[in-house]
Amino acid sequence: MRETEQKAAQAYTKQFGSEPDLVASAPGRINLIGEHTDYNGGFVLPCAIDRRIAIAVGTGEGGLYSADFDETREVGEKDGSWADYPRSVAWAMAKDGNRVEPFEAAFAGDVPLGSGLSSSAAIEAATALALDALFGLDIERKDLAVLCQRAENDYVGVASGIMDQYASLLCEAGAALLVDCRSLEAHSVPLDLAAAGLALVVCDTRVERGLADTGYNDRRATCERAAQTLGIDELRDATDEDLNRLSGEELERARHVVSENARVLAAVEALKNNDFDEFGRLMYVSHASLRDHYEVSTPELDTFVETAREHGAKGARLTGAGFGGCAIALVPESRTDEVTEACRRAFAEHDLQEPAFYEFVPAAGAELAE
Ligand code: GLA
Numbered sequence: 001m002r003e004t005e006q007k008a009a010q011a012y013t014k015q016f017g018s019e020p021d022l023v024a025s026a027p028g029r030i031n032l033i034g035e036h037t038d039y040n041g042g043f044v045l046p047c048a049i050d051r052r053i054a055i056a057v058g059t060g061e062g063g064l065y066s067a068d069f070d071e072t073r074e075v076g077e078k079d080g081s082w083a084d085y086p087r088s089v090a091w092a093m094a095k096d097g098n099r100v101e102p103f104e105a106a107f108a109g110d111v112p113l114g115s116g117l118s119s120s121a122a123i124e125a126a127t128a129l130a131l132d133a134l135f136g137l138d139i140e141r142k143d144l145a146v147l148c149q150r151a152e153n154d155y156v157g158v159a160s161g162i163m164d165q166y167a168s169l170l171c172e173a174g175a176a177l178l179v180d181c182r183s184l185e186a187h188s189v190p191l192d193l194a195a196a197g198l199a200l201v202v203c204d205t206r207v208e209r210g211l212a213d214t215g216y217n218d219r220r221a222t223c224e225r226a227a228q229t230l231g232i233d234e235l236r237d238a239t240d241e242d243l244n245r246l247s248g249e250e251l252e253r254a255r256h257v258v259s260e261n262a263r264v265l266a267a268v269e270a271l272k273n274n275d276f277d278e279f280g281r282l283m284y285v286s287h288a289s290l291r292d293h294y295e296v297s298t299p300e301l302d303t304f305v306e307t308a309r310e311h312g313a314k315g316a317r318l319t320g321a322g323f324g325g326c327a328i329a330l331v332p333e334s335r336t337d338e339v340t341e342a343c344r345r346a347f348a349e350h351d352l353q354e355p356a357f358y359e360f361v362p363a364a365g366a367e368l369a370e
Contacts, residue, residue, distance in 0.1 A: 004054040005369040007108035011067035012056035017106050020056035022133055026125035026216075026366035027052045028111035028118045028204060029167035030328050031319045033286050034264040036294055038161030040223050040257050041182035046163055047191060047362035048171035049202075053109030053122040054369070055086070057130045059254035075102070078155065084100075085120055086127040087258050088155035092147045093128075098137050105130070112356070114196065114239035114323025115204045120156075121164035124148040125366045131171070133368055141366075142184060145169045146299030159217055171365040178268050182236055187240050189271050194275050198314065199333050203343060204356040205300035205325030215296065215323050219253060226250035256293040260286060280315025280330050284337035287317035287327075300352050304329070307346045311339045 001009065005023045012020040027048035034044035064083045065072045073083035075090070086105060094100045105127070111119040128144045131137070139147070143273035148165040152158050162181055171177045175188040193200060227235050229250060230242050235257045246254055263282045270278040287305050301318040308316040308329035315331035331339050340357045345357055 001369045002052065004052050004108050004110055007067055008054035008056040008106050011065060011108055012035065012106035015065045015106055016060060017021035017103065021058040022130060023054060023369040024051040024126050024130040025120045025369065026129065027363050028122045028359065029164060030117065033267045034260060034282060035286065035290055036219060037257055037260050038163040038181040039167060039233035042257060042261040044163045044179050044181060045056045045176050045264050045267060046167035047176040048167055048238060048365050049117060049360040050363040051111040053107060053111055053119065053126050055105050055107050055126045055130045057103055057105040057134055059101055060104040061102050065106040067106060068110040075247045079330055082154050085123040088151035089124050089148060090150040091155050093131060099135060100131065103131065112204060116320035118164040120152065121168045124151060125165060125168035129366045129368060130285060138181040141169045159220060169366045173364040174362055176362060184217065189268055191271060193294040195362065196274065197333050198276060198330050199336050199359050200338055201329045201331050201339055202358040202360060203304040203327045205324055207298060207300055208353060209236060216321050219294065222249050222253045223257060226254045237308055252293045256289045259289055267273055276314050276330065283315030283317045290318055291320060298324055299350065301327045303346050303350055303352065307343045308339050311342045313339060
């Protein structure tokens with residue numbers, strides 16, 4: 001068992017006085033490329049990170065316990081807390097006609113919260129896998145991911161796309177996951193950074209993302225309007241020529257989406273050829289497009305990307321929704337300290353809050369613990 005899984009199991013026993021029936025865990029994610037494309041029916045390329053949320057679960061009525069917050073909540077009603085995520089999953093399962101009996105659960109995790117590394121998808125995915133096993137529902141992983149997205153959209157009330165839940169449930173260790181967000185086909189793309197002498201440096205800007213929801217929903221709505229103007233279902237189907245028929249914000253947002261979809265496919269080709277120079281170049285172009293056309297970057301994210309570039313990163317970009325949160329860089333292993341130190345200095349010089357740094361390797365998706 002992983003450390004987080006052990007912690008959840010111990011918390012369960014301490015809290016509910018018996019051994020859990022089973023333990024599961026699911027990871028957070030970073031997205032390598034393909035931003036704001038999922039809700040446009042496009043392509044994304046996330047990979048799971050080696051930070052997870054674990055759940056220990058059994059039948060019973062002891063409620064939901066978080067070891068990290070040291071608090072118990074009723075399984076019952078929505079209350080705006082962390083417990084809404086596991087509740088939402090049970091709700092979506094029952095809504096689909098599955099037999100969901102009373103359960104009690106303990107959670108423990110090490111995914112940084114609220115920083116854009118998808119701690120919410122991780123808790124949903126872990127809960128979905130655990131309840132599926134506990135009640136013998138036998139739901140396929142892809143369907144669990146769709147169920148988790150519906151839980152988040154309809155119960156929690158965040159209009160997110162499918163990327164984070166897919167990444168948490170379907171990623172494999174040592175690989176990124178190419179997802180076609182329209183057909184929901186997904187393929188692992190091997191990603192051996194160590195063999196290429198590279199590390200994935202993540203910069204958490206620690207910028208509160210209070211406005212993110214408004215900005216996010218706004219961008220979504222503009223994309224839908226642009227598709228309507230073009231007479232197509234989703235911007236996935238828009239071509240470069242179509243852009244001539246758009247103007248203003250619709251044009252800017254669509255320009256990003258159309259070019260970003262092409263970049264994801266080009267990035268996958270580059271990975272297959274072990275061409276990290278090209279892969280990195282596409283990351284930089286993606287960032288510029290998110291900054292200039294999609295307008296979801298911030299001074300912090302831009303400072304990280306530019307500083308990483310000056311200090312030898314092959315590529316860097318914001319990851320996730322933007323508006324704060326995290327950025328990533330592909331950095332030669334020998335230069336990671338140089339990059340993080342230079343970023344710390346640059347943030348201080350610009351009077352920006354001190355960021356946090358992580359290094360991740362592509363990790364396994366959700367699993368039941370042995
Ligand atoms: C958030 C959402 C995802 C996706 C990204 C942007 O992480 O949860 O569905 O839309 O933003 O690519």
